């Protein structure tokens with residue numbers, strides 16, 4: 778074990794899907810788009826991205842192609858929403874913040890889809906970058 782490569786563990790609500798993401802995240806954002814609202818059932822979705830090759834799985838999410846070439850992964854047993862990825866770019870995979878066993882380790886760096894943000898969620902983390 779080495780401190781240089783922290784292992785971030787996480788999984789779904791029931792535990793059928795577990796993962797380990799090694800190293801540091803390559804990005805994190807709050808997404809205010811309507812599709813993430815439907816997928817999560819919540820007002821804003823926070824994602825943490827890791828290089829795809831830094832991730833190992835114990836149990837695999839099932840995937841739903843929510844728009845052409847964009848895949849949302851969820852637990853086939855409990856339905857927890859876990860991932861978002863692009864089919865044509867395997868350099869990274871987004872994890873929902875709440876799937877990590879210790880989500881307090883991560884901090885969002887930007888807001889996406891602010892033009893569709895709900896007023897009650899638009900004001901969180903005002904100091905980070907905003908994108909329409």
Ligand SMILES: [Zn+2]
Pocket residue numbers: 789790791792793794852853854855856857
């Ligand atoms: Zn599950």
Ligand SMILES: [Zn+2]
Pocket residue numbers: 808809810811812813814822890
């Ligand atoms: Zn979104």
